[in-house]
Each structure stands twice: as C-alpha cells, then as structure tokens.
Amino acid sequence: MDHFSVIQSIIRSGLAGDQAGLGKQVQRLLARLEKAGQEKEAATVRRLLSSSIETKELKPSKVEVSRSMIHGETLTPDTIPPIDRETGAQLCTVEFPGAMRTAPIYERDVKDTIDGLLDEWRHPEALRCVDVDPTRSLLIFGPPGSGKTMTAYHIAQNLELPLVMARIDGLISSFLGTTARNIANLFEFANRYACVLLLDEFDALAKQRDDPQEIGEIKRVVNTLLQNLDLRRDHGVTIAITNHDRLLDPAVWRRFETHVHIGEPNLEASTSLVKRFLLPIIPDNGTVGIIAYCLEGRSGADLQRVCTSIKRTLALSGAKHDGPGVFQALSTVLARLPSHDHVPAKLLASDPEAFVSLMTNNSHIAISQQDIAAATGMSKSKISDLKKSKRHLPLVEASHAK
Ligand SMILES: Nc1ncnc2c1ncn2[C@@H]1O[C@H](COP(=O)(O)OP(=O)(O)O)[C@@H](O)[C@H]1O
Ligand SMILES: [Mg+2]
Structure with missing residues (x-):
C-alpha cells in the first residue's frame, strides 16, 4: 500500500488526539500524493483539509445571552423598518x-x-x-x-x-x-x-x-x-x-x-489571513511567509484581493497549485498592481531573484532557506548563492533614491 507509513502516523496522531500532529501528517500525505502525481487523491485530501479549516473557523461559539439583560420585542422579517418621511428612504x-x-x-x-x-x-x-x-x-x-x-x-x-x-x-x-x-x-x-x-x-x-x-x-x-x-x-x-x-x-x-x-494585521494575523484567503489551496509555510512579507502593512481586505488574484492567475496559467506556482502567480499579480511603496513587493514584481536575496538577508524573517527553496522552486544552493550575492542592494538603493 502506497504511503502506508504516513497513514500510520495519521492514525497514531488521531488516536492520541494530537490535532497539531494530525494536521502535519495530513499535509505530509498531501505532499506525497502530489509528488506521485495522484492528483485525484490529492484533491480529495485538499478538500477535506480546507473544509475542516472552514468548519473550525465557523464553529459557533454563541453566547447564551441572558434575555433579562436585553430588553425589547422580537424583531421579525415582517417588522417594517422606519423610513424618512419626506423621501421614503429606509433608515x-x-x-x-x-x-x-x-x-x-x-x-x-x-x-x-x-x-x-x-x-x-x-x-x-x-x-x-x-x-x-x-x-x-x-x-x-x-x-x-x-x-x-x-x-x-x-x-x-x-x-x-x-x-x-x-x-x-x-x-x-x-x-x-x-x-x-x-x-x-x-x-x-x-x-x-x-x-x-x-x-x-x-x-x-x-x-x-x-x-x-x-x-x-x-x-x-x-x-x-x-x-x-x-x-x-x-x-x-x-x-x-x-x-x-x-x-x-x-x-x-x-x-x-x-x-x-483595529489596524492592519501584524505578521501573525497576516499569516492566518493568507491561509484563509488562499483556500482551497493549502500553501506551505514558506509560501505563506513570502506572501505575508510582501504584503506587510496592507489591510485584510488588500490581502484578500491579492490572494483572489493569485488564485485566478494560477488557475489560468495551468501551473501546479504548489509553492512555485503560487510564487510565480504572486510575482505576476504584484507586477500588475499600481506601484508599491513596500520594497519587498516591488522587488518581487520586477526581479524574483533579487527578492530572494533581500529576504534571505533579512535577519527578522524566520523562514528557513529550505522553506524558501520549497516555496520558490529554486534549489537550496541557488538560494544560498543569492543570499551571498546581495543582488537586491542596488535595487533597494535605487528605490529609496526615488
Ligand atoms: N481582520 C479580518 N479578518 C478576516 N477578514 C478580513 C479582516 N479584515 C478584512 N477582511 C476581509 O476584508 C473585507 C472587508 O472588511 P470590512 O470589515 O468591511 O473592513 P472595514 O469595515 O474595516 O473597512 C471583509 O469582508 C473580509 O473578507
Ligand atoms: Mg466598514
């Protein structure tokens, strides 16, 4: 049986009630299926994963409101809302x-x-x-x-x-x-x-x-x-x-x-937003990190717009719905947006390799070179060469000089 070792790990995590471990193992199974070209099975797992994420987010955590604290009659769809007496407009x-x-x-x-x-x-x-x-x-x-x-x-x-x-x-x-x-x-x-x-x-x-x-x-x-x-x-x-x-x-x-x-989301919130807005695509950590880094300082609505454009671009490009596919689509989407003040987005729109050089030289970013390699489709040695090259520097200086 294919992928039995992963299935075994899934069962083990499931029986132990280890949610985090379970999620990780399912992601592993998904990666294996994709690699083996079992697209139909991979799509099923993706669907299961995304519907479980959606259900978790929608899980009602309703508050039992004490009726004695909220006064008033019950509003029904038949209740007529008040209107402006002159124009008849609803208030x-x-x-x-x-x-x-x-x-x-x-x-x-x-x-x-x-x-x-x-x-x-x-x-x-x-x-x-x-x-x-x-x-x-x-x-x-x-x-x-x-x-x-x-x-x-x-x-x-x-x-x-x-x-x-x-x-x-x-x-x-x-x-x-x-x-x-x-x-x-x-x-x-x-x-x-x-x-x-x-x-x-x-x-x-x-x-x-x-x-x-x-x-x-x-x-x-x-x-x-x-x-x-x-x-x-x-x-x-x-x-x-x-x-x-x-x-x-x-x-x-x-x-x-x-x-x-309520301001623009910080990095942690952006990461969760990107994961939600990319559904049903389930991105790897490096991909999410790259998108969140490029869109730092942007609102939730902006993140949603960019993620929707990525999905459209990806769907029409025929590329695989994996890290490198999303990376390419992100670069295309950013290039189409009106000019950016944010340097990472600007670089990725014009020169993806310079972007990788910028990102790997940023000590505040906690994404490993391995994750960046998986997300971009570049080899680890290429990533390491780009880091050394510091090829982003002239571009960053030029953009500051403007
Ligand atoms: N913090 C957030 N969490 C989830 N979605 C968000 C968030 N901020 C923005 N969005 C997305 O952007 C859309 C617009 O948000 P909205 O609540 O109308 O913003 P505001 O009222 O602050 O202008 C939402 O419908 C949602 O899809
Ligand atoms: Mg509003």
Whole structure:
C-alpha cells in the first residue's frame, strides 16, 4: 500500500488526539500524493483539509445571552423598518441571526478585547457580583478594510441578536431638521426591539460641531445623537464604526464604554489571513511567509484581493497549485498592481531573484532557506548563492533614491 507509513502516523496522531500532529501528517500525505502525481487523491485530501479549516473557523461559539439583560420585542422579517418621511428612504436594514459569516482574524490584543466583550455577556452574573453590567457600547476605529464592519456582524451573530444597520444615505436629509428627526426615529426603533444597533461610517453623523464648514444643522444632529446614545444606555448593544476617528466630536467618545482600534494585521494575523484567503489551496509555510512579507502593512481586505488574484492567475496559467506556482502567480499579480511603496513587493514584481536575496538577508524573517527553496522552486544552493550575492542592494538603493 502506497504511503502506508504516513497513514500510520495519521492514525497514531488521531488516536492520541494530537490535532497539531494530525494536521502535519495530513499535509505530509498531501505532499506525497502530489509528488506521485495522484492528483485525484490529492484533491480529495485538499478538500477535506480546507473544509475542516472552514468548519473550525465557523464553529459557533454563541453566547447564551441572558434575555433579562436585553430588553425589547422580537424583531421579525415582517417588522417594517422606519423610513424618512419626506423621501421614503429606509433608515436601516436588518440582518437576522443565522447568516453564515466567517469570524474575523485579529492580532492578539484585538482578539482579547472582542473575546473579552463576548465573555462578559456569557457571564453577566459574575459581573453582577461587583455591580456592573456587560459592555453595551463599543466604538471601533481604524483604517479601511481592516475588518471593522465584519466585527460588528461577528458580535451580533455571537450574541444571537438581529443587527440593525443604520443607513447613512437614508438618515441624512437635505431638509432642515429632518436628519435629527431620522436619528431619533432610528433609535426609537432600535430601543423597541432586542437588537445590536450598528452605526457604520459614524463620522458622517458625529462630525465635530465646531467644523467651520458646517453650520447649525450639524450641531443639531450631533446633539440629537448624543442624547439618543445616552438614552440607549439601558437598552441593547450599540456599535459605532469610523475610519476617521479624528473627525469625531470629542463628546462622542465618552458615550462609548469601550474603544477598539483595529489596524492592519501584524505578521501573525497576516499569516492566518493568507491561509484563509488562499483556500482551497493549502500553501506551505514558506509560501505563506513570502506572501505575508510582501504584503506587510496592507489591510485584510488588500490581502484578500491579492490572494483572489493569485488564485485566478494560477488557475489560468495551468501551473501546479504548489509553492512555485503560487510564487510565480504572486510575482505576476504584484507586477500588475499600481506601484508599491513596500520594497519587498516591488522587488518581487520586477526581479524574483533579487527578492530572494533581500529576504534571505533579512535577519527578522524566520523562514528557513529550505522553506524558501520549497516555496520558490529554486534549489537550496541557488538560494544560498543569492543570499551571498546581495543582488537586491542596488535595487533597494535605487528605490529609496526615488
Ligand atoms: N481582520 C479580518 N479578518 C478576516 N477578514 C478580513 C479582516 N479584515 C478584512 N477582511 C476581509 O476584508 C473585507 C472587508 O472588511 P470590512 O470589515 O468591511 O473592513 P472595514 O469595515 O474595516 O473597512 C471583509 O469582508 C473580509 O473578507
Ligand atoms: Mg466598514
């Protein structure tokens, strides 16, 4: 029987309940099948692996919300959302629990904050002993594409509450006084039902009142908003999101119990994001490391875009879905993107060998030469020669000089 030794190791890890070992052995089996040209069997293993990763990520970790803590009637799909009386535009849309959405991937601190928040709802009685309630209001800020809106969905889904999403286009009206009235109507609706209220692009409503560009109307809008945020304190959960925290009126910050900054992912989070976005391709460590290194400082949404382009390029190129195939596709994708400030991406787009020289000379990168060889398809001696050549130096200098 082919590959019996690996199958034996898989059984051993499985019986011992060693998840990490099991994953490693399955990857080994996959590599063997690919090497032996058993594409059909390899595809089956790949599918099994990717569906297990997806299931793990989607595994519901729902919070049993104590109903006594969230007041209000039950929202149903038949409930009619409030509208702007002049234009008839809806002031909000509602997403009901049960929509299958993947959980965001965060770096440690953000994950701790969000998990901590959900934990509060899991153990309200422990909080009651010290006379406090779970956090009801959260302000999320950070650059675009970092997973802020996704986080709001994630929280509502975990609390098993409908998400009432304010529609900024519906709320803001050119008629004097109507925006403030729309805001009041929206809050009245959210307070009546058990729900999470989401105020996305919050800066559009909560702009500084002393903004010289704006006059009386913005003052009225912000004042209404502040009053309604105060009144909402004893009702459901409120989440506000902004990409432009500096534009927010200072008085707004105090209305939220917790402020979370979600920025661009660090290396660890980028690695997990790349693995998710490349599915069903299961990349080796070197490949993931190379992509994360090239896209350092980019948002989760950027990583997703590049990984999707890699998959498209790879599928059409006819190349194997392995490290070297992905490496080639990554270089092609980066070359097509508008110019990069980030040197590794720039180098890989124009000269993959110079990129390897740069990467192997970076002492902060914990990817072995062996992994780089497997990911790029270059021999180990070639990698070692490239490291010595330092051929990236003139290119790096030239790019700094620009
Ligand atoms: N931290 C993350 N974890 C998982 N996916 C992410 C993350 N950040 C961005 N994405 C991807 O990018 C998309 C856009 O994210 P989104 O939540 O709309 O960003 P933001 O609201 O911060 O602008 C998401 O739907 C998701 O596919
Ligand atoms: Mg958003």
